[in-house]
Amino acid sequence: MTQSTDLLAFGRRILAEQPFSTLLGAELTAFESGRAELRLAVRHELKQQYGFVHGGVLSYLADNALTYAGGSALSGQGIVTSEFKINYLRPALGETLVARAQVIHAGKSQAVCRCDVFVLTGTEEKLCATAQGTITAPTNFATKEP
Amino acid sequence: MTQSTDLLAFGRRILAEQPFSTLLGAELTAFESGRAELRLAVRHELKQQYGFVHGGVLSYLADNALTYAGGSALSGQGIVTSEFKINYLRPALGETLVARAQVIHAGKSQAVCRCDVFVLTGTEEKLCATAQGTITAPTNFATKEP
Amino acid sequence: MTQSTDLLAFGRRILAEQPFSTLLGAELTAFESGRAELRLAVRHELKQQYGFVHGGVLSYLADNALTYAGGSALSGQGIVTSEFKINYLRPALGETLVARAQVIHAGKSQAVCRCDVFVLTGTEEKLCATAQGTITAPTNFATKEP
Amino acid sequence: MTQSTDLLAFGRRILAEQPFSTLLGAELTAFESGRAELRLAVRHELKQQYGFVHGGVLSYLADNALTYAGGSALSGQGIVTSEFKINYLRPALGETLVARAQVIHAGKSQAVCRCDVFVLTGTEEKLCATAQGTITAPTNFATKEP
Numbered sequence: 234m235t236q237s238t239d240l241l242a243f244g245r246r247i248l249a250e251q252p253f254s255t256l257l258g259a260e261l262t263a264f265e266s267g268r269a270e271l272r273l274a275v276r277h278e279l280k281q282q283y284g285f286v287h288g289g290v291l292s293y294l295a296d297n298a299l300t301y302a303g304g305s306a307l308s309g310q311g312i313v314t315s316e317f318k319i320n321y322l323r324p325a326l327g328e329t330l331v332a333r334a335q336v337i338h339a340g341k342s343q344a345v346c347r348c349d350v351f352v353l354t355g356t357e358e359k360l361c362a363t364a365q366g367t368i369t370a371p372t373n374f375a376t377k378e379p
Numbered sequence: 380m381t382q383s384t385d386l387l388a389f390g391r392r393i394l395a396e397q398p399f400s401t402l403l404g405a406e407l408t409a410f411e412s413g414r415a416e417l418r419l420a421v422r423h424e425l426k427q428q429y430g431f432v433h434g435g436v437l438s439y440l441a442d443n444a445l446t447y448a449g450g451s452a453l454s455g456q457g458i459v460t461s462e463f464k465i466n467y468l469r470p471a472l473g474e475t476l477v478a479r480a481q482v483i484h485a486g487k488s489q490a491v492c493r494c495d496v497f498v499l500t501g502t503e504e505k506l507c508a509t510a511q512g513t514i515t516a517p518t519n520f521a522t523k524e525p
Numbered sequence: 526m527t528q529s530t531d532l533l534a535f536g537r538r539i540l541a542e543q544p545f546s547t548l549l550g551a552e553l554t555a556f557e558s559g560r561a562e563l564r565l566a567v568r569h570e571l572k573q574q575y576g577f578v579h580g581g582v583l584s585y586l587a588d589n590a591l592t593y594a595g596g597s598a599l600s601g602q603g604i605v606t607s608e609f610k611i612n613y614l615r616p617a618l619g620e621t622l623v624a625r626a627q628v629i630h631a632g633k634s635q636a637v638c639r640c641d642v643f644v645l646t647g648t649e650e651k652l653c654a655t656a657q658g659t660i661t662a663p664t665n666f667a668t669k670e671p
Numbered sequence: 672m673t674q675s676t677d678l679l680a681f682g683r684r685i686l687a688e689q690p691f692s693t694l695l696g697a698e699l700t701a702f703e704s705g706r707a708e709l710r711l712a713v714r715h716e717l718k719q720q721y722g723f724v725h726g727g728v729l730s731y732l733a734d735n736a737l738t739y740a741g742g743s744a745l746s747g748q749g750i751v752t753s754e755f756k757i758n759y760l761r762p763a764l765g766e767t768l769v770a771r772a773q774v775i776h777a778g779k780s781q782a783v784c785r786c787d788v789f790v791l792t793g794t795e796e797k798l799c800a801t802a803q804g805t806i807t808a809p810t811n812f813a814t815k816e817p
Contacts, residue, residue: 288437579691585727
């Protein structure tokens with residue numbers, strides 16, 4: 234078993250321990266050093282009043298993918314998303330959401346990451362949101378929040 | 380029936396038409412010109428692996444409250460959140476989340492708003508996230524996305 | 526001499542050691558625990574092609590005021606602005622810029638702050654930009670950047 | 672003369688009309704559809720108290736490069752930067768700053784862009800900041816602000 238398979242398996246165990254990710258149905262489809270991909274099947278419960286995926290679902294996906302990417306570049310326990318910013322680019326209308334995050338720069342205790350969120354219909358991918366944020370590995374925190 | 384009661388009733392109908400807001404259990408508890416408040420009871424399904432409310436829930440609440448506040452200051456159909464930024468301040472551990480958003484500046488087609496997200500335990504409120512974003516009333520868009 | 530006078534004097538010495546702040550002409554007009562105010566007289570050299578103050582001047586003022594506010598709430602050396610976000614609200618047309626920043630939440634090593642930037646004409650103040658960002662007191666960094 | 676040469680020449684005329692860009696010494700070194708590059712020689716006047724380039728200089732460069740990139744993808748007059756977010760990644764210590772911005776998504780009236788700011792020492796480039804923002808071509812504004 235390769236190390237990256239181990240990392241993906243580890244990441245999936247973490248995701249399975251997040252009740253909110255289970256409620257939404259997110260899957261971790263790639264996880265390696267500096268990079269993570271989450272997928273989420275679009276269903277009625279994830280939409281807003283116009284039939285598009287709710288912006289809050291996109292921001293959840295971006296937040297979580299950023300945290301995975303940043304966490305892969307930081308050592309220690311208790312990785313947290315300190316902050317992020319998201320721009321919504323077009324209505325998310327399709328079958329599946331894919332969030333791809335990567336590390337832009339990592340120091341000892343912080344990683345700055347980007348995430349693009351796509352909506353897929355068949356084999357067509359459309360970029361529907363893009364995010365940028367800071368992941369922190371707190372050294373002095375008693376509490377932890379990814 | 381006062382005008383603000385009408386606005387609150389209108390806002391609640393919109394929220395009831397958002398399947399994702401129903402899935403999470405959000406309630407619109409205040410909605411008037413330039414201001415909105417959303418509440419959400421904390422339950423197991425909304426948490427992450429450490430037992431705190433998942434950051435994605437906080438970002439959903441901030442996003443939606445920003446949209447309501449901004450929408451109250453803009454005319455026309457198809458209010459969308461163009462972008463927002465959120466800083467997580469402390470782990471969200473408590474009974475209820477409250478997101479309070481207000482308009483900072485509104486023009487004809489855009490409103491810039493802020494939102495503070497608190498977690499309540501009994502009567503104690505703690506600020507756990509703060510957000511700032513842009514709400515747009517698109518004039519040329521065929522599609523709409525709040 | 527009161528403690529807050531000491532703090533203001535300390536802050537002004539720091540500002541005088543910033544060649545860029547001297548080039549622009551910024552003044553620290555208030556500095557106390559959790560709060561800072563910078564002022565800058567508008568002149569031709571600070572403008573863009575339409576005669577308004579350049580957005581980069583507003584972002585400089587916001588960045589620096591955020592750093593002062595955050596720094597007042599953090600101990601240790603080498604305070605840095607990790608990140609910030611700014612929304613431009615209206616063209617900055619007037620005599621003087623005033624940036625007022627305050628701490629929203631401070632932990633051991635990070636403070637999240639907000640800053641409003643006003644443009645003054647006579648006694649009239651108009652809000653022209655608003656910002657939110659993170660100030661960090663790095664414990665493990667060999668380098669420093671405010 | 673090619674169209675892109677025309678665009679670069681046009682961009683340089685705009686930059687020359689920005690007194691603040693002249694004060695700082697910025698040069699437009701690339702400008703084509705969807706992309707812009709600004710350069711700025713590091714000198715004492717642009718620094719802060721630790722000898723690094725002031726964050727406000729980096730935010731100016733990012734802001735301006737974002738505006739150029741976005742403006743290249745939007746038609747009409749009065750292009751404005753609505754908002755942007757910047758993460759500072761490492762101290763800017765070197766000879767020249769280079770800001771490279773590109774359009775991520777452009778609609779009729781808005782473009783979302785990213786910008787990386789590098790510091791150069793000899794032939795070595797180091798990423799020192801990264802930004803993301805919204806450029807708007809206002810249709811109803813009487814005023815303009817890049």
